[in-house]
Amino acid sequence: MKYLIASTLLLTAVFTATASAFDLSKTDLQIRAAAGDSDIQTHTITLTNPADTPLDWQIEYDCPWLRIEPATGTTPADSSSDITLRIAHTGLPADAYTTTAAITTASDQQNIDLTLTVTIPLRVPADYPTIQAAIDAANPNDTVLIAPGTYTGTGNRDIDFKGKPITVKSSHGPEQTIIDCQGTGQYPHRGFTFKGYKFIKQEIYGLKIINGKAPAGSVGRKGGYPGSAIYIENAAPVIKNCILTSNADFPNTIGTIAINNDTIFEPQTIIENCTIAGNGTSGIRAYKAKLKMTDCLLKDNNQWGMFIDTCSLEAARCKFTLNSQDGVYSDGGYTEPLRFDNCQFINNSFTGIRISSTNEVVILNSLVKGNAGGISTSGTSIRPVIFVQNTAIVSNSSSKPGGGISVYNNGSASLFNCLIADNYAPKxxxxxxxxxxxFKIVNCTFAYNRAMQSAGGLHLEYWADVKVLNSIFWGNRNLSDGTLGSQISAADDYYPVYLLIAFSDIQNGKDGIDVVDKLIDWRDNNILADPLFVDTGYYEDGELQDYDFRLTHPMPDDELKLTLTSPCIDAASNLKVPADQFDVDGDGNVTEKISIDLNGKPRLSYLSSAPDSGQGSGAIVDMGAYEAVGAIPGDFNDDEKTDFSDLTDFSGRWMADGRSLWQPLHEWHFNTGSGSVAEDVGSAGGLDAHLANLENSWTPSRDGYALQFDHNEQVVTVPGYYGITGTQARTVTAWIKTETTWKAILGWGGSLQEGGTWLISVHEDGALRLSVKGGRKIGSALLNDGNWHHVTVVLPEMENPNVTDCKFYVDGRPDEPRIVVPCSIDTVSDKELTIGHWNDRSFMGLIDGVSIYNDELSPEAILSLYVNGRAQTCRYLPEDLTGDCKVNFKDLAVFAQSWLMQ
Structure with a gap:
């Protein structure tokens, strides 16, 4: 046994209240890794504070292959905190290494014993000619490490783990490590089979599987053929960082990944950081499985994105888009819930989520957009219980009732903090x-929805029992009579509904409710005043104009939020806000009331200029999905009023302009449209880019033209320009559009000196990556979805910069790092600026708008660059009451109105 380092991690609790004991979810970690594998492993330990006082703590450690985050924190009373351990074993020879973390408080001490075992991998093809041969030779807990290449034929398809607890992974990611099954109808072959080992941990990592076709044979309650790429039966493998594409021709199989179990069992089948796209059948088809999915893309599959039958599911940060049927279809039923957190269901040909099962369904922090129906139930005997919270359901259009969400056949639904807007259905x-x-609707905004045969906002039938609380119904339209007044309606039949409306803003009041001979419990605390949305657009010929629901979540701040003079501010009821039973704010407290709005802002924000017409003490909750945050317009000296003293401040800043524009040092728009030279339009200028084998690759795009890269010989260079070198601050931005991974966007510097390279690329999992020779940083947002993305990498001004100091932005928003390998940055001038190519990583897709700044751009400037094409910042001016970075007559009008209202 070799002890590379036996360090002690000291977690010291610093108390401001009475000390209390704590609990740890794990005290013994056994970690295995393969020598030569550069991946960083992540493990989480949960620290629970059971006391009724907060617990402040900090972590001290000294271990070169271990990094713990966060270094300090506070665990609230009766709550928990996650501590992340990152294991970077790169460079460690095969052996066993141990360390102990001593975690202490004033009244307790516990140890975490961590053992890292680095093994010698079984290499393919260096040591074994085929993947199956390496598996056959493997012992328990071994790693089969596959070199880059395309693997075909016997031994490299129809691969069977044979019940061994091992890991099969690539050394350089899925784009470079391809299993080509070469399956045909006559000679079917798939990638992997896992069969009959329920409790054995088996893992595949970093592989691309193509051209799979499964052998015939009915499997599972619903029948059909087993999966074309991966087949799982009574097993629970882990599938990470894989790409599954071009498998099966519909209807040859049901499921690119197919799971058919006899019973539901632990552990979960884990699918993480995978792209399942462009297959001839469903992305995933599962029967009686416990599934956990994170950071997956299921796109453009020729059936459902995912079909699950009698399953439980935890899905986080997954995207289901452009599938030819539903994004997700759930059938059967199970006692455990289906949970979707921070997921996107976009532009599927059928519904975003279709529920035909008895599960409890929980949808949190998600976006449901552009589907043929957002969320719907189907079937005659199901009784699903649906919870939708902090979710935007927008721009869906259905030929059946319920464009945004439909629940019937004995189902029930609760909608909290949701935006339901711009949807269409017959009813x-x-x-x-x-x-x-x-049914319960609390703190939701129903706006600009349309229907042909009923109210545009909400339609009820057959004894539906509905409570509408703290919500806004505005701008919804019944297209049959063209009125905006029909916000809520019920069928005129013999099955009465019950409708309670309290603390809500309903356009036209009771006249906006088309309910004939039904019981309506209309409370006097409702209002019928214009909610004064920000930037709502307008209707023309029955269609919403000048309104853009963008593919982002949380929704941008300017969409259907309340202006500071809205009558909906402080007009709802604190008593109607439900408990945060799903812990959307992540503080571990599920008994508190929901504390954040749809944009993640505090739910109870005191706005002193608004009358407290709602119910509750202290700060009063606002109506609708968004909480307004602000102060009395024009009160510059914080005396709770606008008067002459404020006018003095206002006049002293009259006609001030707080705008500042950051100019790029060098910038290439690629808008010429022809030729082999792209002009440098930066402030320094003079460094035109030269195009090799791209003369015919000018492509009309988002802003004139862009360059289409589609083979290895294409490259853009800037002769004589070696980028920004040394440790100097810099900001580098580009527009890209790609569906591939592990591709270079741009770079310069040297490849020999540690820290000497500056290379920006799309990582093998589709995220943004910065490489500096010896270190790297990898983001979280997926870039390989075929959409335009604006990527930014910033190196701040500092004396000894490190990769850890660099900041990522995607589409103007910060992109949190997922993997960081520290390394000092000192860029050398060995290689000129190169765009679209670096060594063997040729970009595939479109590149446009490359900019280089010799400074650190602020987050505000980066967002402005993404939205407006200019890196413009706005210096804060208290007298700028309209937010346009200037003090002028528009601000004077707001100032005067605020004065007159007092």
Whole structure:
């Protein structure tokens, strides 16, 4: 046994209140890794504070292959905190290494014993000619490490782990390590089979599987053929960082990954950081499985993105888009829930999520957009219970009732902090609820939905029991009569509904509710005043104009939020806000009331200029999905009023302009449209880019033209320009559009000196990556979805910069790092600026708008660059009351109105 380092990690609790004991989710970690594998492993330990006082703590450690985050923190009373351990074993020879973390408080001490075992991998093809041969030779807990290449034929398809607890992974990621199954109808072959080992940990990592076709044979309750790329039966493998594409021709199989189990069992089948796209059948088809999915893309599959039958599911940060049927279809039923957190369901040909099962369904922090129906239930005997919280359901259009969400056949639904806008259906453009179950709508905004045969906002039928609380219904339209007044309606039949509306803003009040001979419990605390949305657009010929629901979440700040003079501010009821039972704010407290709005801002924000017309003490909650945050306009000296003293301040800043424009040092727009030279339009200028084999690759795009890269010989160079070198601050931005990974965007510097390279690329998992020779940083947002993305990498001004100091932005928003390998940055001038190519990593897709700044751009400037094409910042001017970075007559009008209202 070799002890490379036996360090002690000291977690010291610093108390401001009475000390309390704590609990740890794990005290013994056994970690295995393969020598030569550069991946960083991540493990999480949960520290629970059971006391009724907060617990402040800090972590001290000294171990070169271990990094713990965060270094300090506070665990609230009766809550928990996650501590992340990152294991970077690069460079460690095969052996065993141990360390102990001593975690102490004033009244307790516990140890975490960590053992890292680095093994010698079984290499393919260096040591074994095929993947199967290496598996056959492997012992428990071994790693089979596959070199880059395309693997075909016997031994490299129809691969069977044979029940061994091992890992099969690539050394350089899925784009460079391809299993080509070469399956045909006559000679079917798939990639992997896992069969009959429920409790054995088996893992595949970093592989691309193509051209799989499964052998015939009916499997599972719903029948059909087993999966074309991966087949799982009574097993629970881990599948990470894989790409599955071009498998099966519909209807040859049901499921690119197919799971068919006899019973539901632990552990979960884990699918993480995978792209399942462009297959001839469903992305995933599962029967009786416990599934956990994170950071996956299921796109453009020729059936469902995912079909699950009698399953439980935890899905986080997954995207289901452009599938030819539903994004997700759930059938059967199980006692455990289906949970979607921070997921996107976009532009699927059928519904975003279709529920035909008895599961409880929980949808949190998600975006449901552009589908043929947002969320819907189907079937005659199901009774799903649906919770949708902090979710935007927008721009869906259905030929059936309920464009945004439809729940019927004895189902029930609760909508909290949701935006339901710009949806269409024959009945209930926003929502359709029916049958004798209870429905609750709390702090939601229903706006600009349309229907042909009913109210545009919400339609009810067959004994539906509905409570509308703290919500806004505005601008919804019944297209049959063209009125904006029909916000809520019910069918005129013999099955009465019950509708309670309290502390809500309903356009036209009771006249906006088209409910004939039904029981309406209309409370006097409702209002019928214009909510004064920000930038709502307008209707023309029955269509919403000049309104853009963008593919982002949380929704941008300027969409259907409340202006500071809205009558909906402080007008709702604190008592109606439900408990945060799903812990959307992540503080571990599920008994508190929901504390954040749809944009993640505090739910109870005191706005002193608004009258407290709602119910509760202290700060009063606002109506709708968004909470307004602000102060009395024009009160510059914080005396709770606008008067002459404020006018003095205002006049002293009259006609001030707080705008500042950052100019790029060098910039290439690629807008020429022809030729082999792209002009440098930066402030320094003079460094035109030279195009090799790209003369015919000018492509009309988002802003005139862009360059289409589609083979290895294409490259853009800037002769004589070696980028920004040394440790100097810099900001580098580009527009890209790609569906591939592990491709270079641009770079310069040297490849021999540690820290000497500056290379920006798309990592093998589709995220943004910065490489500096010896170190790297990898983001979280997926870039390989075929959409335009604006990427930015910033090196701040500092004396000894490190990769850890660099900042990532994607589409104007900060992109949190997922993997960081520290290394000092000192860029050398060995290689000129190169765009679209670096060694063997040739970009595939479109590149446009490359800019280099010799300074650190602020987050505000980067967002402005993404939105407006200019890196413009706005210096804060208290007297700028309209937010346009200037003090002028528009601000004077707001100032005067605030004065007159007092």
């Amino acid at each position: 209930g453009g926003g929502a359709y609820f029916t049958h004798e179950k209870k």
